[in-house]
Each structure stands twice: as C-alpha cells, then as structure tokens.
Amino acid sequence: MKRSNVKSRIKKDELNPLFHFKDKEEDDKVLTNGVIKQALKSGKLELSSKNLKFVPEKVWNLRETGKINSDVFDLNQKPNEDDLWWNQASLKHLDLSSNVLTEISGNIGNLLDLTVLNLQDNALTTIPPEIGLLEKLTRLNLSRNRIEQLPSQFFRLRELKYLNLSHNSLEDISADLSDLVMLEVLDLSNNQLESLPGGIGFLTRLTDLSIHHNKLQNLPNDITSLRNLQKLDMMNNDIKFLPEYMGDLRRIEFIYAQHNDIDKLPDLEGCEHLQELHISNNFISEIPERFCEKLPSLKVLDLRDNKIAKLPNEISMLQSLMRLDMSNNSINSLPSSLSTLAHLVSLQVEGNPIKSIRRDIIACGTQRILKTLKDREGNVNTMKVTQSPTIPEKLFPDIYQLKKTRSLTLCGKNLSEIPEQLFIDAKQAEISIVDFTKNKLKQLPEGLKHLSPMIAELNLNSNLLTEIQPFVSDFDHIKYLNLSCNHLDSLPDEVGLLITLREINIANNRFITFPKCIHELIHLEIILACDNKIEEFDASEEGLGALKRLATLDLSNNNIKTVPPVLGNMTQITTLLLHGNSFRAPRHQILESGTQSILSYLRDRIPKEF
Template sequence: MEKHTQVKSRTKMISPVFHTQTKNEDEKHLSKEMIKTVRRTGILKLCGKHLATVPEKLFTIYDQVDENVVNLDFNRQDKEEELWWNVKPLIHLDLSSNVLTAIPSKIGIFQDLTVVNLQDNSLTILPAELMTLTKLTKLLLSHNKINTLPNDIDKLIELRVLNISHNMLQQLPGSLVDLVMLEKLDLSNNLIESLPSGIGYLVRITDLIASNNKIKTLPPDIVNLRSLMKLDLNNNNIKELPESLGELRKLQLLYAQHNDIGKIPDFTGCECLLEVYFGNNFIKEIPVDFHENLLQLKILDLRDNQIEVIPPEIAKMVHLTQLDFTNNELAEVPAALGLLPHLQSLKLEGNKLKQIRGDIIHTGTQRILQHLRERLKEEDVSLVIDITGAPSDVCVFPDRYKMKNGNILNLTMRNLSEVPENVFNEACEARVAVVDLCKNKLSTVPEGLQKLSDYLTELNLSFNHLKAVPDFMAKFTKLKFLDLSNNSLSDLPDSLSDMVSLRELVLFNNRFIKIPQCIYGMAGIEILMLNDNKLDEIDIEQLLRLTRITTLNLTNNNINFVPPQLGNMTHIKSLELKGNSFRQPRYAILEQGTESILSYLRDKIPR
C-alpha cells in the first residue's frame, strides 16, 4: 500500500512578462524615504519586490550617521527622527518572497539583528557570516533550495524560532541540538531521514514539526522534550513511537498520520493531550486501558487502519468531540459510544458493520448516536453507570478550589433543572472560563452565568429543554465556543451578534426554520453547525457576510434550493448538504466532497 506522498521540489512559476531585475532596478527599491524609516524603526521590509540581488545600499544606510558629532544649534529645525541619538540599529530584516540566490557576507555587519526572514527565495547555501549574528531570536528560511545547514549554527545562542521547512535537507548538523533556547523548530517538507541524537537537550521546545520527510525512527531522547506541546510527524516512514512517550507530559497535539505505525504507544502521563491523529497507518487494536490515559482528549483520528474492535471503555473519554474510524475492519460499534455527551462527529464509513445499516451511517452522527442509545441493554447498565458517572440522589457541586484547578465548571448529566446561585459565585472566584451544563433538564439558561461574563470562553448547554435564549448572553463577548444543540430553540435574540469572539456555534437538532439573523452579524464565525433542523432556505446574500466560515453543516433540513452563489464561498473547507429536498446538486456530487460541490455551484451561476 502506498502510504506516502513524495516531497516535490518547489519551482517558482515565472510569468512570461517577468524578467530578472538588474542590480540597478534592485537598488531603486531601497528609497531615501525607506532608509529614513529604517533608521527610525530598525525594521526593513523588502518582501515581494522580485529582488534578484540584495541592494548594495542596504549596507551603507548608517554611513551618514556620525555619533561623534553633536549638533548644538538649537535654532535649527531638525526632524526629530533624523537626529543621531534617535537612530535605531537594524533589528528586523525581511527579504522574503523574492528570487534571491545568495545573501552577501556583508550581512554580518548588522550585529543587532534579532529577526531575519529569507523565506520564499532560491537560496542554496547560507553565508558563514549569518552565524555570527548572535542576537538572532528568529530565523526563517522556508521555501528555498538549501541542502545543508552550517555546522556552526550553534553560535546562534539566542535563537527561539527556526523554520527550515520546504527545502532539500537530507540531514541535520549535530550542533543543532546545542540551540538550547529554541522554542519552535519546523523541519517539514525536506528529505530528512533521521533527527539528531541529543535532540532531548532542546528542553524549551514547544512546537516540533517534522512532517513530510523520510524519518524511519525517532531518537529515544525525544521524550526529554518536557515542554513540547505540539509534535507533527505526518507523512514519514515511522514504524513505531517511543514506548515512554508518556513522559511528554505537556503534549497537547500529536500528528502521526501517513506512517507505518502498527501499535498505539503507552500514553500514561500525557494528561494534557487534546488531539491525536493516527490516520493512514497499520494499527490493528486499541489498548483496553487507552481511555485511562487520555481523559481530556477531544479529537481521535484512527481512520484508514486495520482496527477490528473498539473497546467499550473508550466511551469514558467524555470530552471527545470528533471520533473517526473510517475505513477500518470493524464489525460492531459499542453501544456505549451513544453516551458520549460532546460527540459532534462520529465517522464509520468504509467498515463492515453488521448492526448499523448504511443509510443510518450516511444520515450523520446524531442519527448514529440515537441508534446506539436505542441498542443499550440491561446488561450494559453497570458499564453505563461507570461511564456516565450517573448522579446519586444528592448532587454534590464542585467548590472553587476544584474549579480553579481545571478552570472548568462541569455539571454534565446531573438531572439538574436549575443551578444554585452560590455555584456561580464560587465559579466567579475561580475565574472559570469553561462551563459544561449539557445533558440536564434546564428549561432556562441560568442567570448566574452572567457572573462569568468576563471570563467565559466555552459554554455547553446541549441536551437540555431550552426554548429560548436570554439577551444577557450577549455580554459573553469573550465566548469562542457555544453549543446549544439538542434543545427546542426556534430563534435567537438579535443581541447575540455582539458576541464578537465567537468562532464555533453548534445549533443542530433544534427547531430553526430560518438561520437566526444574529448569526450574520457574527463576523468571526468559523464553524456553524445547523444540521437536523427545519431550515427551508439559504439566504445567500446574508450568508456571504460570513467571510471567515470554514465549516458549514446544513444536513437533514427542508432546503429545496441551493443558490449557485454559495459556490463563491471558497473559504469553506467543509460543506455538508445531504438529507435535504433539493434536486441539484445531485447526490453523486455531494458524495465527491466540498470542492466538487462548490465548483458545481459556481458553474451554475448565470453569466
């Protein structure tokens, strides 16, 4: 099976009318006004100027500054920024997006440089003098043709960010591991076969991106990267991950798609993991104790593997929002998955399932979960209680100390019809940012939530009995995620358009006939879930106002016409329209995915 995509060499596309600039033309880009700005700010940006050479004037811009001469003529009206004592040394140099093939050795004269951006050029080597810039904190070299890094790169003792992605590197110098101040390292899209031994010395790294290379094994000391929060190993030849991966206790994001991994490692200790991607590997089983180590996990991608069984205990991962088992060897799905309170996406296509019909799978996640809940049997009761943490007769509310520890107020599945005022007082003292009240019996939104308006970033009120949303929710201007799914809502107050920080709005399984007007005023919306409602039309003129939206789910509504102008919303990366009454686009087009749908609609726009 072909698991990898070859890294293609990047070639600049040159327009027939484009010509390589002469040195004189390059020099003109560094005007007198720009030189004055550089002296005043210490920042020079010459990006996207089609430069074939670095202007020679760059190296003389400070020659007219004589720091030994003090002008004592107070009647002279000098411009403040031109006085020598206000001149700033060059600290930021941006030469990105040009056609440079070399950087002059004179760059070494700018010893105060902290940022150098040489991305998107045609560089093959780096001048030795670049390594003398010991104050550099950020060096950006991506999208060039560099095939080797200098052995003395360790001289850049203050370097925090190094991006050498999209080049032609086959190996890394051993001295790289001596950049002990490094926080972000991007090595993606090269030809690297191994990471240097000793990489564990880079204890400050938070982001390590090594995707799209030819890496086969990882050095054992990679687990010493105790500050690591993001590890991207996509599209390599890795067969196994270190058994002691659990030592990466701050790890939040793990990308390991398109490799040759056959076994899920022991994640004991990775309590901060939020997203794990293992798609397109050779994994055959999920450890029974997998759930014990990843209780905070929100996204688990195991698509395109060889998994035959899903342990029922995986339903103990109550924070899961996305679960992908597409194209595996599953014959059954545990009914306990139907109890996951926050699950918004469960993908099971491409399996040989016996107990779930294909039409149910195609209908979407909510129908699958409903089907699974209907299959719960009496012998599952003990497991259900264990998974859900079913409440006793007396509900014990968390105190502010517990809430402060996790910055969350979690009251899921407590059969609550109201929340006492003192709970929100305690939550306010703990400055709680996340409130989860899903799967209760709330008929109104608790007024006590107003106390958290200065802190709240996530709010989940799904699976309640809400028929209306109060105006006071407009005060939640810091809210980024709002889930009101599985209620009885038919409209939202216009004032909610004031929720300027909102990025994700989940409204599926309600009673909306129209998309609420307030949504069109939420300019920051990126994800909008309106599936399983009663929508009968798409107001395209209003919808076009949402210029940041990337995910739009309108499945299972009553929409009988899809306006072709929807195809112009090319920023949408996921568009779901199945389960409506329109005839066009046809189901075959919908099956081909978002790009095909948008392209089809654009072709239908009247010319």
C-alpha cells in the same frame, strides 16, 4: 477591413512585460531616503513583495547611509531631530519576504542588533555563514525557498525562539540543532528529511514541532524528552513505529500522525492534556483497552482508514470525547457503552461492515446511532437487580470542589435554571470550564456574566436553547463554544466578537442559513455545523475564506444545494465533511476519496478570469 489612421499613444518603452527581473541599479532605487529615514526611526525595514532580485547594499549599513553629511552641514540651520545619529535606532526587524532573491550577502553579519529576519518566499539556495553573527536573532523565517543545506555557523543562533524552515529541499539536519536551546516553535515540514537528529530532546522549551510532509521513517526516542511540547505534527511521512511510551509528553495537546505506516497505537498514559489525536490512514489493527483509561481530556479521536476490527467497551472511559471517526475500518459492531459519552456529537462509522445496526440508522447520523445504542443499554439495565441502596447525589458542587477541578460541571441534571450564588462561588474559585450538557436550559444563565473574564470553554450541548443573548460578547478569553443539539436557528452578531474562539459547534440545531458572524472569528480552527438545514454557505474571502486557520469544517447532513468552487482554495483544511446534502457535485465517489480530493476537484472548477 481598413487600417485605422489613429496613431497609437503607447510609447515604445511601455511595451515591456509587466513583470520582469530588475537589475541591481533598479533594486537600489527601492531604498529611498524616505524608507531609510523611517527605518532609522522605527528600527524596522519592510521590503516585502518588491520583486527584488538583489538586496540593496545600503541595507547592510543603514546608519552609515543615514548620517548627516558634515561637509554640507549648515551651522546656522537647526538639524532635524530624526537625522541626529543618537536618535536613530539600529535595525532590529528586517522583512525581505516574497521577492526573487537568489542569494544573501555576507554583509548581513553587520546587522548585529537584528532580532527578527523574514526571508520566506524567495529563491535562496544557500545561507551565508555570517548569519551566525546575528546572536540577538529570536525569529527567523526561511520557508518557501530552495535551501539544501545549512552552514555550521547557523547553529550559533542560540537566542532563536521561532525557526521556520518549511518548504525547502533539506535532506538532513545537523545534530547541532540541539544547540538552539531557546527554540519554542520549530517548523521543518515539507522538506526531504529521512531522519531527525539525535539530541532533539535537548530542545526542552519547544512547544510546537512540525515535521509533516517529509520522508521520515521513525522518530528519535529522545523526542519524548520534550516536556513542554503542546503540538506535534508528523502527518504524511513514512513512519512505521512511534516511541512505545510517549507519556512523558506531559503537556501535549495535539498529535497529528495521519498518512503514515503506523501499525500500533503508542502508550499515552500520562498525556492528561491531550485533546486531539489524529492517526488516520495507517495500519492500526486494534485499540488496546488501557489506551482509553488515562486520556481524560481527549476530545477528538480520528482513526479512520485503518484496519481496526473491534471498538472496545472501554471507549466509554473517554468521557470528554466529542468527535470519534472510525470510518473505513473493519468494525462489525458498536458497543452500547458509546451512548454514555455525554459530549459525543460526531460519530463517523461509514465504510465498516457493521451488522448490529441497520444501515438506514447509520445513515441518519450520530444522534440516531447513539439513541439506538442507549435503548439497547436501557433494556439490559432493566433486567439487572440493584441490591444496594443508592446514595443521593449532591445537586450542586461546593466551592471546594470548584477550586479542585477548576470547572463548573452540571451534566444531565435536567436543570431549567441555575442559582446565581453558584456562579459567584465559581468566580471565587477561578474556574475556566463551564459544562451544562444535557439539561433543560432555554437561554444562557444570567449568572454567566460573573464568569465572563475567565471562561475558556463553554459547553451547552443538549439543552433547549432557542436564542443566545448578546452578553456572550463579554467572554473575551473563550476558546471553545459548544451549542450543539439545541433549538437555535440564528446567532447574534455579538458572537463575531469572540475572536479568541478556536472551535465552535452548532451541530444538530435548526439553522437554515450559515451564521455570518462566524466569518469574523479569524482564529477559528474547527467548525462543526452538521445536522442542520443549511441551504448555502459563503466560501469567498468575505465568508469562510477569511478564516485562514480553519482546519476542520463539518457541513454534513444539511440541505446544501451547491458547493462553491472557491472552497477549494482553502487548502489549509485537513478535514472537510459534506456528505448527506442534496448537491450532485462533487459526486459520492469524490466525497469518499477524502478532503484533498474534494478540494482539488473544487479548485479545478473555479471559473478562469481573463
């Protein structure tokens, strides 16, 4: 083959690698006059993803850098208003995230007015003591670095409300952590912590505590003093014992304790706001009867992969329960009382030696199991003789009941329509929860329009709905929407406007295609779409991949033919259910191995791009 005579037009200095560490002089050039001017105008400096190895020195003295040079100042020329020092804002927001910084200068102490500092995703191993001078700091993100220790001065940041130290190499935290009394969100996940400091209970403003993926063996007893705590995530540790009584966590809503060594359920009496308890992959052997008595708001109970041998009849006292996962335990029978749980739409009991119900019935899913249990309960009830006369139940609640409960609940009354006056009364009572489970409604009652600004939860499970009217878009504060067990085969585009939704349930309907409007619900954490006829779904960035907060995805018992490999990139998913579909891969063994195994399998099959 002859060598081409055409000379290359590529210059020699253009043959350098595309990515390389810049020297200090190159890093300084990032801070142009235009960037400085904008920062002095807004008080915000964004230097994220600039491939910086060094922070430009000018950052620590921006106002000095931006001063008008008096030596060359022309008295005959009117200065730019933005250049006048009294019109310049001090730096309050500094973003240096996603660079390759290995150290931060002690000059950071000059930024006395800083309120927000983002240093996540760098290569920092230490933090300068001078950070303690930033007494106005309210948000600090140090996640995804290599920090092994914090200076004692760090705990002088007493105005901090948000602190993220996740994905570092911390082995211990000083007891001075308790000095950060304004903290509302604390993330210590993905470190090497073997214990939490005593005194953490003094952080009484804390609402969100993440300590998952560490080496913790127990929790300090004073953790129950966190009276405002709403979310506690301690999954993937070595915890053997939880505090025996956790009822003082009066406002707790979510507890994640999967993948530990816990052998006993804690006493949660008093946790009346608890909505989700995830405590799978532990060594729990029983569910105490009293455990079920005082959790009126519990919607999700995940106890899969434990050693539980019996499900007590008292489980029926969890009247708000919607999802119960008892997979892979040692249960040999199911109590008939399960059929009385009006909101239960997902019951997982695979992997148990159940003998009281045939395997083919269990394979048919939740509704078939509950129907079987209900039939048995009915047969028992027909044998009982009622000796006392029944008192007629009032069909609709009055305004006093509505004000007391702050909810409009009409369950199991076979209603096909609901009077408008009831909605007017409900509006006056400022209700936030509407529950019309087990009726005969064919569409959304028009009266719901009166409640659109205040509805947070709407439950229409087990009705005869064939369509959802466009006015659903008016529910601009809704967080939970249950449309399961109806006759729906589509959702209107207006559902995509419900951006406050955290959970949507469309299980047991007639969907053939996955509703695209759901892709617009960017704050969704839970999607339940099992027991439909869905043939395919989009997991790309334009589809489910856009839902960065999605933690639970249930697509079991559909007609899905292939699972898109890009679903494996959604690593934030903690519960993925795909069984009962027609695809051949992933195989059954992988599905049984759990969510992380499925996601890993899918990631390995994403086509390589060259």
